[in-house]
Amino acid sequence: MEEGLESEVGEVRGAFESGRTRSLSWRRSQLRALLKLLKDEEDDIFKALKEDVGKHHVEAFRDEVGVLIKSIDFALGEIKRWMAPQRVWVPLVAFPTTAEVVPEPLGVVLIFSCWNFPLNLSLEPLIGAICAGNGVVLKPSELAPATSQFLACNIPKYLDSKAVKVVQGGAEVGQQLLELKWDKIFFTGGRRVGQIVMTAAAKHLTPVAIEVGGKCPAIIDSFTTAKDRKVTVERVVGGKWGPCAGQACIAIDYLLVEEEFAPVLVELLKATIAKFFTAREYVSRIVNKHHFERLSRLLEDKEVAASIKHGGLRDPENLFIEPTILLNPPLDTEIMTEEIFGPLLPIITLKKIEDSIEFVRARPKPLVIYAFTHNETLKKRIVEETSSGSVTFNDAIIQFLLDALPFGGIGQSGFGQYHGKYSFDLFSHRKSVVRRSFLTEFSFRYPPWDERKLQLLRYAYSFDYVRFVLYFLGLKR
Structure with missing residues (x-):
């Protein structure tokens, strides 16, 4: 020392x-x-x-x-x-x-x-x-x-x-x-x-x-209107690549989406990335060589590389990795078993969006669960049937800004809010502080014990104060 x-x-x-x-x-x-x-x-x-x-x-x-x-x-x-x-x-x-x-x-x-x-x-x-x-x-x-x-x-x-x-x-x-x-x-x-x-x-x-x-999932419902899709995708892109190029504990780690909606979602994500990140300076770089190489190794896995649908460009000299979208990388690869903490976004498809609840429950409790949906039943099930540090519906990251809410994890995502x-x-x-007066004293607190004291204690501990007073004054037996 x-x-x-x-x-x-x-x-x-x-x-x-x-x-x-x-x-x-x-x-x-x-x-x-x-x-x-x-x-x-x-x-x-x-x-x-x-x-x-x-x-x-x-x-x-x-x-x-x-x-x-x-x-x-x-x-x-x-x-x-x-x-x-x-x-x-x-x-x-x-x-x-x-x-x-x-x-x-x-x-x-x-x-x-x-x-x-x-x-x-x-x-x-x-x-x-x-x-x-x-x-x-x-x-x-x-x-x-x-x-x-x-x-x-x-x-x-x-x-x-x-x-x-x-x-x-x-x-x-x-x-x-x-x-x-x-x-x-x-x-x-x-x-x-x-x-x-x-x-x-x-x-x-x-x-x-x-x-x-931890790995924060975002559950994406199959929105039908163009406005809902646009707002959802903008918030997803912001919630993944906006905070320090995904190098954030509350960044979206992966998406869960129905099979039929996945191709549409990929195209919308690509278009929004192009609209938001018109210059490299709008995407933070990877913090150092060690983390750059860690993220690069994730993409070099052959099965993971085959799932890339957008991006993947890496610039070692400037520690830059392009926003990257992957569709259904194998669930047993490191990109799906460890927190990504970088600009790589896997999309996992499901038969129906309700399957997302079991998918999340089968994995360690995340810091945040995000869900984009109008389905009130699904929202209720997510709140009641999953466990996470917090749940945010129809946006990402915003919960971090709300001072009236506790921020923190649960289980392997941390503890303390x-x-x-x-x-x-x-x-x-x-600190508990108790102040007692010398004004009066209740003898039924102390021995020698008798049935009267027992009855007074029963009334006192059950909050039956009317009977307590009557019994104490001798007006009720």
Whole structure:
């Protein structure tokens, strides 16, 4: 363990233990400072995101800067209410007693962010941790070095540099951080590293929130009107290739469609791709050579290559892969057994669209299920008969923008929910506080026991308060 790293974390703990992060004024000041950072440094943010993943600045604002501004504004308007103690109901057997739930910060938390949305996935959980009054250590992804450097340079300029720190480095630094005691660890990334994080956290019984994604299906019904088809296909293309060229945990991973509609859908997808991506700069590049080669290997499988209906062009020098459509690649190939995390879109055909429910149920629980349909019965069955982090009908990605909804996975797609108040709750301990008066005492709570006390307890625990009072006063036997 590097002495400097341990000292940095110790300084954050000292700031937390001083008590200053608990005040509403400190929390609001940090949120406003973060908002100022996003607005003042927007150009440098765009440059960093362009350098790391090739994002066009409009996409960068849509998916990273703008989303964060919205989240901070929402939090500033709600934080006082989130912090307020909540009175709870108390049964008669405890009279005279009041009780409430008081949210308190967990302490010092560690945030590991991911490279595909390197700004958003760093600052969105940071917003929640600050709202809850914690000290924070943020470890950005080393695979997005420009954004990591941007955060390391600018967060100390705008935020409380003793209570919020950025630690840069690769896997070795991450491992060193995991050796320390934390009050919560928040991790976004791949399943393999997520398992390492959980194993390390177990040594200290540290609670962990994990977001590792998965294969998100989109169920596409056979729409009959041109308008419905157009809107559906535009939203599918946006939900697959729009967010970082498919390098997103919530990107559509594959489509499920009826056999008869598949050829029509392929042509509509091809036309929409041509309309949207008129220049390479509108499609983010693959993050690095390793991931480029991984995606290339998926396409080099002979059976998978035979299923390509559009695209497939690869440019190793610029780490670019063309939006690619595949029709019925074998289900046992890697492209259908592992999360794609790239611009490759398999289409799987079914005899009837209702078969999609069993198809999804037979696989690990996804982070999101998307479904495009007017069929209310099918919608009801998807909600009731499948399990996923969330379900979105007739659009894609939009659920990520809704602060009033929890965001997170289930099963192998992760656990722990955040965004809006759910972020506040994730980084808070809900402490039960009970206040009892000396005004009176009920002797039936204590021995020596008799049948009268038993009857009073029966009435009290069954909420039969009228009979309780009558029996207590001797007016009923």
